[in-house]
Amino acid sequence: MENHRLQEALQSLKSTKVRMTPQRHAILEFLFDAKTHPTADDIYKALEGKFPNMSVATVYNNLRVFKEAGLVRELTYGDSSSRFDSNTTDHYHVICEDCGKIVDFHYPGLDEVETLAEHVTNFKVKHHRMEIYGTCPECQKHKH
Ligand SMILES: [Zn+2]
Numbered sequence: 142m143e144n145h146r147l148q149e150a151l152q153s154l155k156s157t158k159v160r161m162t163p164q165r166h167a168i169l170e171f172l173f174d175a176k177t178h179p180t181a182d183d184i185y186k187a188l189e190g191k192f193p194n195m196s197v198a199t200v201y202n203n204l205r206v207f208k209e210a211g212l213v214r215e216l217t218y219g220d221s222s223s224r225f226d227s228n229t230t231d232h233y234h235v236i237c238e239d240c241g242k243i244v245d246f247h248y249p250g251l252d253e254v255e256t257l258a259e260h261v262t263n264f265k266v267k268h269h270r271m272e273i274y275g276t277c278p279e280c281q282k283h284k285h
């Protein structure tokens with residue numbers, strides 16, 4: 142299934158005339174395999190052995206291309222450590238406060254919260270983000 146999504150992403154990149162390079166392919170593949178919402182640095186560290194000439198800037202540039210093509214979402218946290226999500230459907234996140242891992246979970250969209258926010262504030266609401274914080278199973282094990 143993941144591989145199917147990767148194939149679709151590769152296909153849609155092709156249609157936007159983005160040139161496929163081995164590095165670009167590897168970065169995209171890593172993103173679609175990763176379930177942890179990696180940072181650009183995580184991706185760089187995972188692939189630098191395979192591509193010794195690749196820089197963090199290359200990773201960033203590729204992520205920007207993927208983002209513009211609508212293949213990944215960027216989750217910003219107000220600092221430089223943006224995380225990248227290859228799941229562009231609506232979903233929520235649980236974040237481990239110890240290791241920073243981000244895990245997807247699905248819950249019906251809280252549309253009524255958006256409607257209420259619009260009524261109360263007169264904002265034109267576009268979207269919302271909800272995050273649950275805690276300690277992941279691996280980190281719980283390390284603590285005991
Ligand atoms: Zn953890």
Ligand SMILES: [Zn+2]
Nearest residue numbers: 226228234245
């Ligand atoms: Zn996600």
